[in-house]
Every structure is written in C-alpha cells, then in structure tokens.
Amino acid sequence: MPTISGSGETKNEHQLNKGVWTDNGAPAAAGFSVIGKRVPLKDAYRKVTGEGVYADDMKFPGMLYSRILHAEKAHAKIKRIDTSKAEALPGVRAVVTGNDAANRFGVLPVSQDELSMAREKVIYNGEPVAAVAADTEEIAAEAIWLIDVEYEPLEEFLKPRDSLKDVSPELQIHDKVEKKHPNTNIHKAVDQEFGDVEGAFKQAEAIVSAEFKFDGISHGFTEPHAIVAHWDADDRLQLYTPQQVPHYTHRALAKVLELPMHRIQVIRTMVGGGFGGKSDPFQHEMIASLLSMKTRRPVKLTMDREETFLTGRGRHPTEGKLAMAFDKEGKLTALDSDIIIDGGAYGSFGVVSAYYNGVLSNGPYWMPAFRYHGKRVYSNRIPSGAMRGHGSVNPRFCTETLMDMAAVKLGLDPCELRLRNFLPSNTLTPYHKFRITSNGIREGLAEAMRRSEWKKKWGKLPYGHGIGVGCAWYISGSALPIHWNKLPQSTVHIKIDMDGGVTVHSLAAEIGQGSDTMLAQCVAEVIGCSLERVHVKSTTTDTAPIDLGSYSSRVTFMAGNAARKAAESIRAQLAAAASRLTGQPAQYFDFAGEEVICRSKPDVRVTFMEALHGAQADIGALIASGSYQAPPLGTTFKGSNAGLSPSYSFSAFICELKVDPDTGFVQPLKIWAAHDCGRALNPLAVEGQIEGSVHMGLGQALTEQLRYRGAQLLNGNFLDYKIPTPFDTPEIEAIIVESADPEGPFGAKECGEGALAPIIPAVGNAIYDAVGVRMFEVPMTPDRVLRAIDAKKRAETKGE
C-alpha cells in the first residue's frame, strides 16, 4: 500500500551551515538510516555561493577563445567559403570549416547526420559553418565576420506538412530518410496497430476526437553552452563540457576526430541546467576540439544565449489528430492517434521521439486497442531533440484533454473516469508488454482530490474560476542502451583508503537533479557510514566507469542500483573484518551510524574505522565495483524496444486557476502534484523535482514558444522567450506517493521527468471548467484563450 507525504505535510527544516554538508539530524525512512532523509544536494552550497566552477570560469595558460560563424540561410548550397581575411587578422590562430572534419555523428547510431560544420550545403539558419580561435574573444568575434560565404538558396521546408511531399534529391535535407518514404523529408515513420480499433470505435458509447497543435519550446537552462577543449602535451584531448551524457560525446569525438577513445578524456564540468538540452554530442564540442588540435592550445568556446537557442534540441513542434472510444461503463476501449513532429535539421534522438509520441500513450490507462501513425520530419528549422518528459508530453496533453471531453460526454466526474481506467499494479500492458511494477496513481489522485477539495469545486466554481486534472506516467530509465552492446548500463566503483573517505566513482552526470547526493546516500546506507564521508567523483572518463548518463530519467534506478551493489561488496569486506575482530560470524553484522553491530549481541560492535582498518590489513585500499543491467523485457515485434523500462512512475495533478474572460489571461492559483516515485530516497530532492517540473510545465502550458519569422527564430533571448517568473508561479503542493518498486534501489523509481506532463492538461482542463472552452493549441496564450472564449460567445448568440 503506497504511503503519502510531501510539502503539504512536512516542512523543510534542514539548512546549510558554512558549506558543511549535513542533514541536521532529519529522520530517515523507517528501517533505514540515510535513505528517506531530507538531504540538501551535495553541490548546493557551491552553486549558491558562486564557488562552483563552470566551464566558462576555467582558465588555462595560453588559452584561446573561439567563436562560431553560423549559417545566415536556412537551406542553401555553399558555393564558396573564403577564410583568408579572417586568417590574416592579427591574433587569429586558427580557422576551421566543414572541410576540416568529414565524419558525421549523432547521438543515435541510426541517425549519424550531423557534421561538425556544414559542408556543401547549410540546412538551417544558425547551423555552424566555420569557426575561429583567437587570442581574445573580441578578436574571434571580429574575425568570424571576415569569413566570406557565398550561398545559393534552395527551397526551404518550414512547415512539417511540406516535408511529407515527394521532392527531388537536391531538396532532400538529408540523404538518408525513412525507407517507406524514400523521396521525402520524413526522418522516421512509425505505424502500429493492436487490437480491434475499428470495432471499438463502431461499438463505442462515446467517441471524442480533436486536432491539436503545439509550438516548439526550448529547455531554457541557465548556463549557455560553454566548453574548453585542450589537446595536451601527451597528445590527448581533454574536453571540459557540461554534458548530461559524457559517454556519448566521448564516442562521437572519437569518430569525428578519428582518435581511439582512450586518447580522449571527457571531463564533465558543473552543469548549469540540462533538461535534455545537453544530452546530444554537439558540434561546438567537435569545433573546439578541432581548433585545439590545430593550435595545440586550450580553446574556450562560450556561446551567447541566441546561439544556445539555435543549438536547440527542445521539444518538437507537434500536430496531432487523436480520437478515443469508450464503452458505457466509461472504460477506454481504443486510442487512434496520428501525429507529425517537426524534427528540424537533424536526427538527434528523433527516432526515439517518433516512437515515444505513440507508445507512451499506452498508460497510465489500460488500452484495449491502439493505433498510431507517427511521423518525424526533417525541416530547415532549429533541431528538436529530447526534453524533460521526452516524447510523452505533447500526446499526454491530447489524451488527457480527450479523457476530460469523454467525462463530459459520459456525464462522469473526470477523476472518476480516470479511476475506472488506471493500469493496475504488477501487470503487463496488453501489446507492448510494458512491465508495470508498483503503481500508486490511485492513491495519488485520491490524495490530490482530497487536498484540493475537488468534489466541492469541480463544476461548482463561479465563471472564470476553475479546477482541472491531468495524469501521466513515465519510464524510469530506458531499458535498452542507445549503442547496442552487452556492457552494463551503469557501473559504479568505490574506493576506501585508511583516511576513511569513501570515494564513489560514476559517470552518471550530476546536472542539478541530485544524482551525486543520491549515489552517496545509496552507498552510506549500505555500509552504515555518515554521508559526510562519501565523496562522489562523477566527472572524468579516465577514472569513472561508464554510465550512460543523465537522460530518460534513468540515473536513480540504474546508477543507484549499481552503487548499492558496489557498496554491498564493500560491506562484505567490512563484515569479514568485524568478524575477525570480534569472533562473531560475518553474516551477523548490521551497518548503521558509523558502527558495525552484531545483530544478536548488540553490545558487540566495532566502529566503522576499526572495521575499515581491519579490512585493509595486507591489501590496502578497499575497492569494489557494482553494475546494473536492465533485465530482458518486452516482446518481439519491430520497434517493440521503444518505451521499455524496468519500472514506471505515475502522477496525478490537479490545478486550480482563474481565467480573465476579457483578456484571456490565465492565473494558476494552486497546484496539487502527486507523484509516485517508488521510495523517495531524498524527499527534499523529490519535492524539488516535482516543483521544478510543474514550473517548467506551466511555461509550456501558458507562455513559452519558439516563434519564427520565416526560417529565423524571432525570440532567441530570455526577454522574448517567456519562462514564467516567480510572480507567475503559484503555490505548488508536492505530494510524494511512495509505492516501493521491487527492483529499484531501496524501492525507488524516477521523479525527474514524469512529473512535467500532467500539469499542461490539468491547466487546459481547468480552463474548460472555468470558462467552458477547450484549448487545443499549446501554449494557451491569452490571445488564444480569448479567441476561444469569443468563438464560444458567438456560437451561443447564434444558437439563441
């Protein structure tokens, strides 16, 4: 039975004292000593005091500065590039163009379609074309405008539907496209049909359908892309980069630079926000490396905000037509969805996005029949990619809106309709065989309803004031690695020497989500030491064992499990030493509170340090390795790997808001956000993730959109790209639902991404409750809301 806690019930009483990382005696979960404590993140003090070192803060002797020249055309042949004037500028040390690196790369092995810099043609406004390394940033900035590029424009593909057309090879943005549509600009098409969809719609008691449209959005992380590349005296490349996935960058660098991987070290710098936007291997990483190899000097490359927007990888602009069928008991009987997503110029994670936009609609409700036609297209716009809630967020808005419409049609409370359709715990979904383990969504929704006084409010608030619900689920780590191989997905090493410090090595990237703290908690819990002893080294590929990094919300589940296993191996060594010291059998020892305690004779105990020094006799430092590999899951049809995860999180959100019927402005008043994360290893971090997800989701719901003028991004800055300010963000009550997962570390599942999707439909459904209009376009900006209100008024006047 899941348990409920969260910000509405408990208050944050921890504090940071002078940089000493302490939990101030906050209680742990029952049966644990460290797990379940409200622990401030390990790097928090560094961040708030400015002590943290980001790549742009780094300085090296002889360091050069780089600037990139970006394409001024969106689709054009490059007739000529003349770099001679730039090279002649005093202080310029090197200029590189596409001719300096021919090998293509990309995060997915099936979409190796990126070049370090454009060759022969450019495919979006902003694509890197050339770059300069110079003694100062000023000189570099001046030099790029001395590079002369002559273009011959080609027809631009700016609307996703234009990319469906057959075109001549010259107008294909990439050589390699979807096999089923060889003459188009379709990157990937996914067609799936399971169960009797036609029959379900024929026999339905209620059918709901609508067409939806979503603008593209950006991650809006605080730190712009900034890196330092250094081809050092050992003829090795050192790349300092705020990567979510250092390992994939490591692989891509090796391919592009034609170096064995061991001659490259990727060093993850402090990440000033990622949200999926720092998880591709990037062109600027290749460019700085090329410049450093050419000059044999360190090269810093810091982008400005506009360049960061142009580098992109945000959520796909999406158009979809979806329909759902229900029987007379309100049971969902079929979903039929047809979705086009605009991938922009590159493949990026897009093949996965194309699948996720469909298959992740097979929850959190039981889906008896399912049809999906999905297309991801190339266009001459900023590349789309993976962003928090990857591939699930936009279709989730569609299905949750349709659920609400169905509730109206069937005369049911929208929460009641959802309760009738939730997936049970411990089951497999009917067709994709997604393995559902623990599932606390019923308890979550019930608690959100109770706290929000849903039954008193829904349908009963005055005009302009409304309440709405949205539910979701999400993968807790993709079960299959991007590069097919038999290596574990996460490996963690632990080293403890006589100083008593516990060093944990991992390549799971701390990107602000708290992964270092999580690893420390998992290790400290198992070996019973204090958190202060544990030092996590998760930055450098030379010392850290491979971990696939921070994407697909996988780190707690996978790296957490690897850390736990490594710690168990250390514990066995300490137990053996305690046994030698006390004469009690090794399996009789418990580890907690810096002591190793005999279970049957609690007065027989040794300190952690005594056990450690005992264990070190003759062998020196203790070392251990642990790893995690997802078990075999799923089924066998083509594409059935997509969406597989060892576990799934579930969430149920309720939003109360006001709509100004004269201006169309939406003012969220309060959000009750219930999220089932398995066990909350660190409730403080879980609440932070839920609140952050809600804030980010509200941005997409109400104000954020990438706006274009033709092929050019119109709002590539933080004044015109409108992330909600604190004044725009309501009180958020994070409700933690704990349903222990059998396989997650100490029962944990994900909480970093799944909590984003439900807020957007909760807002849309609350708008309906407030003013009676359905929003089918996201963001739900004031002009769109007002247009819907005015259209409804006109229709009503006509009707009278």
Next chain:
Amino acid sequence: MTMLLPKFELHQPATLDEAVALAALHVDDCDLLSGGTDLLPNYKCGLNAHRNVISLQHIAELKHIDAHSIGAGVTLVDIERNADVPRSIANCAAHIASPLLRESGTLGGNLMLDNRCHFFNQSYFWRRSLGYCLKANGDRCHVVPQINEGGKSVLNDKVCVATHSSDLAPMLIALGAEATFVSSAGKRTIKLNDFYWGDGIERYERKPGEILVQVTLPKWAHEVRSGWKKLAPRQSIDFSVVGVGAALDLDGDKVKALRVALGAVDTTPVLFDFSQHEKRKAPGHYLLVDPYKNMPEVIGKKLDDALIETVAKHVQTQAQPKLNVPMAPDYRRKMCGVLTRRLLTELRDNNR
C-alpha cells in the same frame, strides 16, 4: 562574456555643468547613460552604438524627488517608494521591468527608452541574416505597415514603426507633465506630450546636446483621479504590450476633464485629451493613431457605464498596434479598450 560591448569612451561627470559641456563637445557621437538597462543591451546587439558615453550616474542634481518634480536620475525604485508623488505614478514605476532592474533604471532612462521592434532588438547575426532595417544599418522596414496618407492606406517600408515602450511617458503625459532640459544653449521646458513626436527612429524632439533634468507636474495632477494599467505577457520583467494611463476630473458625477494616454501602440505615446485642448502637433503621416478622429463628446456628461464604453471603444478603434512586439496586434488593440474600460471604472468607483 560573449555578448561583447563595442568599445567606447566612458565619461563620468560629477556635475550637470560638466555633463552639459561634455555633451556639447561630443554632440555628434555620444549617448547618455543613466541606469544602462536599456542602452547597454542595445550596444551589445551592435545597435547604433556611439564612441562616447556620458554617464549621468554621479550627478546629484538629477536625483531630487518631491511631490511636484522628479529628477531624471531618480531610480524607478525610488519613484515606486515615494509617498508624495501621485499614486498612479508610483504604481506605474512599480510595474516596470523587474525589481532588480528598477534598482538601476531611472526616470530619464525610461523616458528616453529606445523604441522596440522584433526586427531591431536582435543580434548582429540575426539582422545580417534577414537584412538590416531602417532603424539600424538598413534601408527598409520589415514590418511593412499600412500608413495613412491623406485618409488613404498605403504600404510604406520607408517609415520606421518601432514601438514606444516606456510606461512612465504615457502616465506622465496623462497627468500633463512638463520636461526640463539643459544644454550649452540654456534651459528649455516643454510639455512631455509635445516632446514626443515622429517615427520609431526620431521618436522625440531632443535638441543637440540636451540633457533631461527633471519632469514637473502641474498642480492639478494631485487634484484629479489618476491611474495606470499595464498588460504584459508575464507579471514581471516584460515591457508593456499595452499601457493605459488616465487622469480624470469629475464634477459630481459629470466629466470635467479626461486624459487617456496609451503606451506601446505607436512610435510615441498617444494622448487622447477629451477636452481637446492639447492636440498633438506631430506630423500626421508618421502616426497611425489619430486620437481626435471622431472623438466622442465626453466633457460635461455623466460618467456612466455607457459613456465609459464609448470612451473605451474610441480608444480601441483608434489604436493601431503593429506586429513588432510580443502578442498579436488585433489582440493588443482589443486590450486597449478593455484596459481603458477597467481603468475608468476603477477611477470612477474608487475615490482616487
């Protein structure tokens, strides 16, 4: 780093006399800097930077504020917190930009704010990609407005329609404020409404070398009801996409005087003076808004809901926002009416 400032010489005079002398010396190639919150971002985008920047930050003479006059160097936060100026002015200042920016931004900076446009407030790369515009380095306007010439709408891409986005300007204009300038030629005082005229480039009539010293309010500004409403995409940080300031004098329930000033819908603030005493002198063909065309009779009438609706309709009908700042023009136009109606209703129903 990375958004680099162009090189310029920074002058930091300590007195107004020194500043006037410097402004005269560098008259052809200088900008005045106060809080820098508008000028420096524009410099970083490479927009019309000059080789000399005269900082007015250290000039005590510009920092005086009392009930009737506000120095050009008074920060927005000091206007916001001042108890003596009309509440409408404090309220208007309190909603400009963000708390942090209001600590630096000044009255003078807000009144001299450069006009804004999607095609102007962009990086060098961006403007180079599209082709430069009239307001910086180019010879055409990308907004391509419909210009009213002799009652006829014609397309004209040779007039800059960048939007005037100051909030304090329309509010102060509604309250009949005057601006005082000094230069080496002497002192000059001009009604703020007469100061603003022209297209998105010219936008005001500042004579060579002139420095804004202060804004003064007429006595009646304290005696009438006045208020400010701002519409912006977010609750903080954003420029207005519509701003409405109003001054209303009632004789019993009848309108004695009514001045409504719109911000962010034209190249300058637009005053609707329903007493028609102060028609704007601007060359008509620059402006899309003609406040006096079909202006309804208001003075002497009872300010009931119907009259408020008439005024709001008129303001809405005449407003001509362009597609060059956030939010669609037709929407912003409609909001001119909504905000005017709400503001006038509040001013009528709440005594001051």
